[in-house]
Amino acid sequence: MTRDTASVLAARSDARSQGDGVADWMAYLPASSTPYPPQGVEPADLTWAETVGPGGYTHARVARGTRIRLEDVTGDACANLLVFNAVEPWERLNVADTQKIPWQAYLGEGHPLLSGDGRVLATVVADTSGQHDAFCGTSSDTWNERKYGGSAPFGPTPSGRGLLTLAAAKHGLAPRDLAPSVSFFQGVRVEADGAFRWLGSAGAGASVDLLAELPLIVLVANVPHPLDPRPDYAVGPLRVHAWRSAPTSPTDARFDASPERRRAYLNTLGYAAAAGL
Template sequence: MTNDAGAGRRASTATLAQARDDARGRSDAAVEAMPYLPAASSPYVPVDVDPASLTWAETVAGPGYTHLTVARGTRLRLEDIGGDACAHVAIYSALNTAERLNVADTQKIPWQAYLGAGHPLLSGDGRVLATIVSDTADGHHDAFCGVTTLAGNARRYGAGEAHSATAAGRELLRLAGTKEGLEPRDLPPTVSFFKGVRVEGDGSLTWTGSAGPGASVDLIAEMPLTILIANAAHPLDPRDDYTVSPLRVHAWSAAASAPADPWWGATPERTRAYLNTHAHVLTRGIA
């Protein structure tokens, strides 16, 4: 029975015309994890967003990855659909990808190691790449641990290749980066959304898990950005099984941060970082 079905499929694509017809016949197929084109056609448009303003809409498999270059002022929403997504995010200036997320400065400049609403994500050049402007995950994020590796996942789960069922976060980011013209050496330490970690008094790290299904985080792009996202299990996840559920991503045209926003003037260091960013884009003719 299996052989007959296979023969039937081969026959249907035996000629160029049959292959074309077969491909066109699948054009309306839908799966759980996929991009929605155009973005306004997303079946999951956020209730507070005009579909016409959407520039990116996708459900990312668990495990899976995505990548995109976005304009300054783009608002990006990540949603943990099932309560077990973990979005490992690397961010680069699209003006010069040598300027990229610096996790140490992201913790140091705001005098806060834990990510949440109002937290700037900084580059090593003292500029704000993006700002977390909304967070319903109650701080269940991590800026300490980075992503899993091929060797680590192979030891723990038996495999870690990008196309395996237990893909390592770094392997997924390598694929995403390649599609944006980046090399493995260009991958910086990442931040992770939807899986929390806290530092104890003795310096040890405690896993705090997920905020649960439906949590979301919104980022504002403060300059043109290239963003890589790997949806993969967190390195400190204590569960024996590799567990990661789909991640939903929407982006739409909005506005970059301005002096009236509370996070702009929260501390002198933050103000300087936003002023640096503002000057950087203005001198390049970017509004």
Template sequence: MTETTHAEAGTATTTAARAHARSQAGTVVDCMPQLPPPAGTLWSETVAAGGYTHLVLPAGAHVALTDRDGDACAHLLLFVTDRPWERLNPADTVKVQWNAYLRLGSQLLSDQGRVLATLVADTSGRHDALAGASTAARNRARYGDGAAHGPSPAGRELLLLAAAKQGLAPRDLPAPVSFFRGVTVAADGSLLPTGSAGSGAEVVLRLEQRTTLLLANTAHPLDPRPAWHCTPLRVTVTPGAVTAPGDPHWDTTPERHRAHLNTAALGAR
């Protein structure tokens, strides 16, 4: 028998296919969830370059995103679980806080004026709330392919897959915010990419409501390099508490204070 025939014979019957599948138990690869999660965590996963994840997380959870090798780009969407019509609004996020740039202490705001998450740690400083995610058409034009399972997947295509697994439709998806690939606004209003902060950079988001999180790890739409680039992203979720009165983040500005009051008034805590 040829080598190919031997491989085919290994899964040629249902019994053989089952035995082959079960033999893979315990196999560890570079990009995968850790099951069970390590002690003290709710979830731990390495998202491949060109991959995505989707999680339903409790209020107060701390989501640590780590640019492991220096070329990740985390395109993030947040929805209030069981109330998905309330979702991340990047325009309100920058407008209400009078700042086009995400930084330590920034809130990710919903379209209802409530806080979805607070940025409580940041060693990157290279983020974007303005450009959104790449599209299949844009990636086809730039790289020759933009399909979710192709060699240069577009951010929106990956987020659509993540959304579908949470019962969300294309019409439910706003533009995401992106972490680890920064942009600045030039005097003429154009967006200028600033690249990454390098390997090991990390941000931590404290979730202020019970949250459905969608994340795509793929090249930023304004990446100036002619070829598609992306590296794995680590996601680690630990339990915690929401921001409360007396926390330094509660009163940093009048606008942020009001957003926390709006959230607390809903009973989201």
């Protein structure tokens, strides 16, 4: 197809003609227009809907009580996630506390994602995958250059760290703000000798739901897991939907799942009340 961009008017006409175009990887605006609405969710309640392509990234600021669903479309997605308190972004995901406070190193349903201030930033409230990782973090430029021969953010083999840096910049955050991330849909287990074993995915269609316990900045990079033994840059599309819900309350069973979790949720409720959230 020949495109006429020889003049300003022609270029404008050409650009406007593409306004209704669609792509395999895109944000759906408004969110209610998503072609893949989550079952049981009213389209009008959706606040974020997007398909993130292989080697892509996304980011959003979401309200307290937002429920975020990540879906592994083909069985090859790897959602590398960082979350920040949107009110005070210096409060961010602390992977060590996320493993330590629940006395559980493996992420799954009911698992709180904690900050270093002892508050729950988000909770895993549903999980059909069971294959996740809170040990290895995401790939670096050096790692990708060694394995794939390149790491440029807009090239064929971007690193997770590089993409999260781009996403962070959209919210005024710098590389120094990027702590270790967690990832969903590619499992890792620790062997008796301390070695990490990559398990791969649970298969196409698996999903994870996160509940925002505070207003959050959410950063996601969809890149291969660092331990993925496949030589190619193997990663599939990631689907994201978010909708209005309610944060964890003292009436929820997970609130009192352990003394440590109760304290973390109380810390969160106290902060939210003092800040008028």
